[in-house]
Structures are given as structure tokens and as C-alpha cells.
Amino acid sequence: xxxxxxxxxLLAKLASQIIQDPGIPVSxxxxxxxxxxxxxxxxxxxxxxxxxTDFAIIGSGITGTSVAKAILEHGLARHKTVTMFEARSLxxxxxxxxxxxxxxxxxxxxKRYVEAFGTDAAxxxxxxxxxxxxxxxxxxxxxxxxxxxxxxxxxxxxxxxDEEGFADVTxxxxxxxxxxPEAKGKYTIINKEAAEKEYHLKKSSGALVVHSRVFWPYRLxxxxxxxxxxxxxxxxxxxxxxxxxxxxxxxSDNEYPYILTTPRGTVRAAKVFHCTSGFTGxxxxxxxGAIFPCRLSMTTQKPGPQWGNRPxxxxxxxxxxxxxSTTLVEQGLYWMQQxxxxxxxxxxxxxxxxxxxxxSDDSVISADSARNLTDLLPKRLFKEGxxxxxxxxxxxxxxxxxxxWSGILSMTADQVPIVGSVPTxxxxxxxxxGEWVAAGFNGYGMSQCWLCGEAIARMAMGEPKPEWLPDVYxxxxxxxxxxxxxxxEAALASFFAR
Numbered sequence: 001x002x003x004x005x006x007x008x009x010l011l012a013k014l015a016s017q018i019i020q021d022p023g024i025p026v027s028x029x030x031x032x033x034x035x036x037x038x039x040x041x042x043x044x045x046x047x048x049x050x051x052x053t054d055f056a057i058i059g060s061g062i063t064g065t066s067v068a069k070a071i072l073e074h075g076l077a078r079h080k081t082v083t084m085f086e087a088r089s090l091x092x093x094x095x096x097x098x099x100x101x102x103x104x105x106x107x108x109x110x111k112r113y114v115e116a117f118g119t120d121a122a123x124x125x126x127x128x129x130x131x132x133x134x135x136x137x138x139x140x141x142x143x144x145x146x147x148x149x150x151x152x153x154x155x156x157x158x159x160x161x162d163e164e165g166f167a168d169v170t171x172x173x174x175x176x177x178x179x180x181p182e183a184k185g186k187y188t189i190i191n192k193e194a195a196e197k198e199y200h201l202k203k204s205s206g207a208l209v210v211h212s213r214v215f216w217p218y219r220l221x222x223x224x225x226x227x228x229x230x231x232x233x234x235x236x237x238x239x240x241x242x243x244x245x246x247x248x249x250x251x252s253d254n255e256y257p258y259i260l261t262t263p264r265g266t267v268r269a270a271k272v273f274h275c276t277s278g279f280t281g282x283x284x285x286x287x288x289g290a291i292f293p294c295r296l297s298m299t300t301q302k303p304g305p306q307w308g309n310r311p312x313x314x315x316x317x318x319x320x321x322x323x324x325s326t327t328l329v330e331q332g333l334y335w336m337q338q339x340x341x342x343x344x345x346x347x348x349x350x351x352x353x354x355x356x357x358x359x360s361d362d363s364v365i366s367a368d369s370a371r372n373l374t375d376l377l378p379k380r381l382f383k384e385g386x387x388x389x390x391x392x393x394x395x396x397x398x399x400x401x402x403x404x405w406s407g408i409l410s411m412t413a414d415q416v417p418i419v420g421s422v423p424t425x426x427x428x429x430x431x432x433x434g435e436w437v438a439a440g441f442n443g444y445g446m447s448q449c450w451l452c453g454e455a456i457a458r459m460a461m462g463e464p465k466p467e468w469l470p471d472v473y474x475x476x477x478x479x480x481x482x483x484x485x486x487x488x489e490a491a492l493a494s495f496f497a498r
Contacts (some may be wrong), residue, residue, distance in 0.1 A: 004177070005322050005324070005353070006322070006496075007324075010355065011492065012352060013355055014358060014495075015489070015492055016251065017292075017355065017359070018288075018358055018488050018492060018495075019288045019289045019291055020288070021281065021282055021285070021288065021438050022279045022282050022292075022293050022387040023360060024071065024120055024243040024244075024282060025087040025088055025092075025360075025408075026091060026361055026363045027088065027124045027364070028363055029363050029405075030255065030363060030365060030404070030405035030406050031403065031405060032097045032218075032298070032405045032407070033346070033402060033405070034096045034100070034218040034219075034401070035091075035092060035096050035124065035347070036403075038089065038225075039091075039222035039223070041090060041229070041238070042089040042090045042222070042240070043090070043240050043241060044090065044238050044240055045216065045238070045239045045240050045241060045242060046230075046237055048265075049239060049242070049266075050461075051080070052081075052256050052268045052269070053083035053237075053267055053268070053269050053270075054077070054080035054081045054082050054227070054270045055067075055077075055269070055271050055273065056085065056244075056258070056260055056269035056273065056359070057082065057083070057275060058244050058260075058272065058276055059085075059238070059272055059274070059275035059277065060084055060086040060091050060221075061085075061091050061093050061095035061096075061221065061277065062220075062445065062446070062450055063095075063275040063277075063438050063439070063449040063450075063452060063453040064084055064216065065216075065221050065224055065272065065453070066449065066450045066453025067227060067273050067275060067409060067438075067453040067454070067457045068082055068225070068236065068453075069224070070235050070454045071456060072228060072232050072235065076174075076461050081235050081236075081495070082235060082236045082237075082431065083236075083237050083262070084225075084236075084238045084245050085239050085242050085243070085270075086437035087240065087241070087242070087243035087244075088240070088243075090240050091221045091222050093276075093277055093407075094410070095217050095279065096217055096221075096405065097158060097298065097362070097444070098217065098346055098446065099298070099299075099335045099336075099346060099428075100216060100217055100337055100346060100446075101132075101156075101212070101214055101335065101446060102133050102136065102151070102447075103139070103156055103210075103213070103216055103446075103447065104126065104129035104130055105213040106122075106128075106129045106130075106176075106214075107176040107183070107186070107187065107490075108158070108169045108172055108173065108208070109172065110122050110172045110173070110176040110417075111172035111175050112328070113125055113416075114126065117416075117472050118484040119175075121470060122175075123179045123180060123306075123470065124185075124470040124472070125416070125470050125472070125473065126176060127180070127468070128448070128451065128469065129444075129447040129448060131429045131451060132446075132449070132451040132452075133213070133446070133447055135150060135234075135450055135451055136220075136446070136450050137213065139224075139450075140215075142219055145219075145220055145223050145224060146395075148216075148219050149215050149219045150215055150216045150219070150222070150339075151213055151215040151220075152213060152214060152215070152311075153311070153313050154213060154298065154337070155210070155211055155228075155311060155313075156208075156209070156211075156212045156312070156315065157194060157195075157201075157207050157208075157313075157314050158206050158207055158209075158210075158314075158316075158317065159204045159206075159317065160204065160206055160207065160317045161203045161205060161318040162205060162320070162475065163205045163319075164206075164319075164413075165318070165319065166205040169208065169317075169380050173189065173208065179393055187209070187210050188208070188209040188210070189206065189209075190206060190207050190209060191206050192204055193375075194207075195320055199312075200383045200384040200385065201382065202381055203335075203343065204351070206415065212313065214313050214337045214362045215497070225238060225272075227390075229389060233344075238278060243263065244260050244261070244283065246260075246261045246263075247260055247272060247429065248429070249430065249431055256268035256269060257431050258270070258272050258431070260272070264427055265470075270434070270438065271344060271433075271434050271460055272434065272435045272436070273435075273457075273460070274422070274435065274437040274438075275438055275453065276410075276439065277408065277410040277439055277441070278292070278293030278409055278410040278439075278443075279360060279408070279410075280418075280439040280440070281293075284427060285428075286427075286428065286478065286480075287437075289374060289413065289487055289491050290413050290418070291411065291413075292358060292491055292497075293358065293359060293408045293409065293410065293411070294358060294409045294410075294412075294443075295356065295358075295360070295361065295364070295407070295409075296331070296348060296364060296443075297350055297352075297365055297366060297370070297373060297404065297406050297407075298312065298346065298347065298404070298407065299346070299347050299348065299373045300346055300347075300403050300404075301344065301345045301347055301373075301400060301402065302344065302345070302400040303338070303345050303375075303378070303385065304377070305376065306384065306385050307343075307385040307498075308343075308344075309340065309343045310338060310456040312336075312337075313336065314334075314335065314339075314366070315333065315390065316328065316333070316349070317332060317333055317451055319332060320332040322354070322497070325450065327354070328352065328353060328368060329351070329352065329353070330349050330350070330351040331349065331357070334348065334349030334376065334381070335347070336347050344402060346375065347376065348373075349373070349376075350364035350366070350369045352368045352372075352406075353366065356369075357495075358453060360408050362405070362407055362408050365404055365405065373401075373404065381473070393427045396422055409436060409438050409441070409442070409443045411440065411442050411491070411492050411494070411495065412486075412491075412494075413486045413488075413490040413491035414486060415442055415494055416440070416442070416472050417438065417440045417442070417448055417452055417473050418437055418438075418439055418440045418473070418475045419438045419440050419455060419456060420436065420455075420459065420468065420475035420476070421433055421435070421436055421459065421460075421475060422435040422437050422475060424475070426475075426480055433444070436456040436460050437456070438452040438453050438456050451466075452473070454466075455469045
């Protein structure tokens with residue numbers, strides 16, 4: 001969507017939102033259906049905060065959990081302590097508010113990555129995403145958590161409403177297969193007629209079909225954290241409802257130079273890991289703009305009377321649209337999967353006021369988004385499944401909502417994650433190699449978070465960058481300091497280019 005369509009005063013407002021302090025997560029967020037029921041250790045905390053910890057992990061989502069597991073299992077850290085800080089109850093941020101897809105975004109984005117970074121970098125990203133997804137599944141099986149987290153095979157159908165978008169993604173898949181020959185045949189490209197006949201899609205110019213997986217992310221992460229607490233009771237602690245408000249440095253203690261201030265007191269740390277997604281800019285102010293929050297919405301809904309329980313997940317792509325009279329924007333992507341046990345549909349995506357997107361407040365749900373999501377399935381997306389079984393006419397009433405919630409994504413100006421050591425020029429704290437970050441997954445965290453967390457844990461232990469981590473992800477001073485690519489103007493342009 002062209003920024004020329006947006007009034008200058010609204011663009012100025014958006015630019016100011018991009019660089020504002022995201023703060024700490026609000027205390028009373030909307031409740032995601034993924035979080036029901038809450039895990040038994042959802043509000044776990046020590047009676048008293050430790051005075052010192054060797055490794056402080058801020059954030060209890062999948063990234064922070066990966067960091068914790070990698071450190072606790074590392075031979076060089078066998079006597080070191082790990083403390084995880086969570087502002088709210090356990091794993092209630094982006095990890096437990098997303099679509100639950102275990103699907104790589106890299107093949108449809110391959111052309112975009114080639115144009116931005118070159119073919120070699122695009123190939124690195126694609127291989128990394130595949131590796132990450134397999135690592136999650138392998139870990140879940142090794143920990144005997146695959147059934148608890150409902151990991152299952154599905155066929156993903158990605159439909160495209162506009163012919164231009166479908167042609168572009170088809171070209172991207174062709175480039176992906178050319179760069180990675182072993183991936184040839186992974187995606188099936190079907191035309192409009194096949195999309196309508198086989199999958200009952202409305203307004204489809206064509207679709208991609210690929211085998212993938214879905215899962216219940218909250219259950220995987222919370223159960224894994226519980227297991228880590230059981231395995232390392234003397235070394236690992238989780239402090240929920242303990243937001244880190246600020247980080248300062250005290251040079252009088254070279255071994256534990258960082259002071260983390262929380263409402264429950266202060267903790268000294270030797271190393272700090274920033275795994276806070278869209279809230280990263282609060283403790284790292286110089287990253288505001290390079291990384292910024294984006295609020296989207298999700299629902300659980302009852303399927304139509306003929307829908308049944310289908311072994312599919314769904315992506316629905318359309319052109320971004322903007323209504324100047326209302327400032328409503330349709331972001332251009334909806335997603336859906338189905339709970340294999342209850343049959344409930346998990347449906348997400350947004351049509352909301354433009355300035356409602358850039359926000360870190362997940363206690364709020366856009367009224368426009370809520371209305372849109374309840375009408376979406378029967379009125380716009382599917383030709384069958386929502387028909388009246390008696391009259392055989394298409395239902396036009398809203399679907400039955402079980403729950404609706406919002407969640408905060410972390411977006412980056414150059415559309416790839418920020419992973420690695422935080423330069424002192426960015427942190428403003430003069431301790432080399434003491435702070436690490438993995439954030440900015442641009443809405444595609446499940447295919448990137450787990451190994452990004454492992455990578456910063458290993459590098460913090462003194463290992464070289466893993467060969468599988470894409471070079472373009474690295475949090476180098478050169479990359480983060482490049483205003484042309486990572487400044488607020490670039491962030492704003494990137495937001496409209498998605």
C-alpha cells in the first residue's frame with residue numbers, strides 16, 4: 001500500500017508511535033484461548049528474589065525458554081544459575097497469542113529476501129526456518145511433549161484473492177525451488193478453479209498447498225519450563241509477575257555488573273538476554289524504530305454446520321486496502337487452524353484503524369477487527385461449510401465466538417529478526433558481550449524463535465556464531481546504526497510494504 005494515500009498528519013502520528021516507548025506488558029491483557037486452562041505454575045515465583053544470577057532471561061515465551069534450556073544443558077554452565085523474569089503470568093505474551101502454525105514463511109517471501117539481501121542470504125533464511133521447525137518437533141518428541149502440545153500434521157492451503165499477489169508468490173516459489181533443488185515439489189500450485197472445487201474458496205485467484213504442522217504453543221512452552229524447573233531446581237528459577245523496569249550498570253562488581261530493577265527488588269546479573277518481542281524497545285531505547293510493536297487480533301469460533309473437522313490450516317491473502325474516510329486498513333492476511341479435539345476454529349487477522357495497529361497494549365481489541373472476524377468465514381472466505389442444512393442457502397449471520405483476544409508482534413524495519421550481542425552503542429551500558437537479544441520476528445516467530453534463542457545462548461557461552469544462523473539476522477553495530485534501513489522512516493515504509 002502506498003504511503004501517498006495516507007494524510008501527512010496520520011503518517012506523522014504513525015511515525016511517533018513507532019518510536020515511542022512500548023513500556024512493560026500491561027497487567028490485565030485479553031485472555032487467549034491458548035492459555036485456558038492456565039498452567040499450574042502460571043504464577044510461580046520465589047519467596048524472595050535472588051541477590052545475584054549468572055544469566056537473567058527477560059521473557060518467558062518460546063525464545064526465552066530456548067535460551068534457558070540451551071544454557072542449563074551447556075557443559076560450561078553446569079554450576080551457573082539462570083533466572084527468568086516474566087512481567088505477567090507465565091508465557092502470556094506473543095507465544096500464546098499466535099496462530100499455532102509450524103510453517104515456514106520463507107518460501108513465499110523468497111523473492112522479497114532475494115531483492116533485499118541476495119540469493120545466498122535468502123537461501124540461508126529458508127534453510128534456517130526449516131531447521132527451526134524440525135528442531136521444535138524433535139525437542140517436543142524427545143521431551144515427550146508432542147501429544148500434550150497437540151503437534152499434528154496438516155495440509156496448509158494459502159489462498160490469494162488478487163491475481164497480482166498470486167503471480168508474485170508463484171514466482172517466489174519458483175525462485176525458492178531453483179535455489180534449493182531438494183525443495184522442488186514441496187509446494188503444489190493450484191489455479192482458481194481447483195481452489196474453488198477442492199477447497200470451496202471464494203474470491204480465490206489460486207492457492208499454494210503444502211504439508212506442515214500445527215500445535216498448541218502455550219502447552220509446549222509451559223510444560224517444558226516446568227520440566228526444566230524439576231531437572232535444575234538449584235540452578236533455575238522463574239519469577240512471574242516480576243517485570244524488569246530498568247537495567248543499569250554498577251562497575252564496582254565486574255562479575256555481576258548489571259542491576260535489574262523490578263517492583264519486587266533488584267537482582268544483579270552477569271549476562272542479560274532480551275527475549276521480550278514487541279517490548280524490546282523499553283529496555284533498549286536505541287532500538288525503538290528499528291523494532292516496534294504491532295497489535296493484531298485472534299478468535300476462537302464454532303465452525304459451520306457442514307464443516308466437520310478438517311486436517312487443514314489456512315492462510316488467506318489479499319491486497320492491503322485503505323479507506324480514507326474511516327482510516328480503516330485491511331492488513332492483507334488472515335489465518336485459521338482447527339482444534340483436532342474440540343473442532344473449534346482459531347481465526348486471526350485484522351481490519352482496523354491504521355493507528356490501532358502500532359500499539360503494545362494487548363488489553364484492547366479493535367471493535368472494527370472484532371466485527372470483521374465474526375463475519376469473515378461465511379460472508380467472504382468459504383462457499384461451503386456455512387450453508388443452512390434445510391434450505392441449502394449460505395448463512396450470512398456472524399459466527400459463534402468463543403473468545404477474542406489481541407497480541408503484540410515485534411516488527412523490524414528491514415523485516416528480519418535482530419539476533420546476537422547488543423552493541424554497547426545501542427545498550428548505552430559499557431559492558432562488552434553482556435547483553436544479548438533475539439526479537440523482531442515480524443509475525444513469523446514459530447519458524448525462527450527457537451533456534452534464535454539457542455544461538456544467543458551458545459554465543460553468550462563463548463561459542464562462535466552457529467553456521468546455520470543467517471548472517472543478515474545479526475545485531476551488528478553497522479546494521480542497527482544504519483538509519484536508511486533501520487531508522488523510523490524505514491520502519492514506516494516497511495510497515496506499509498508488508
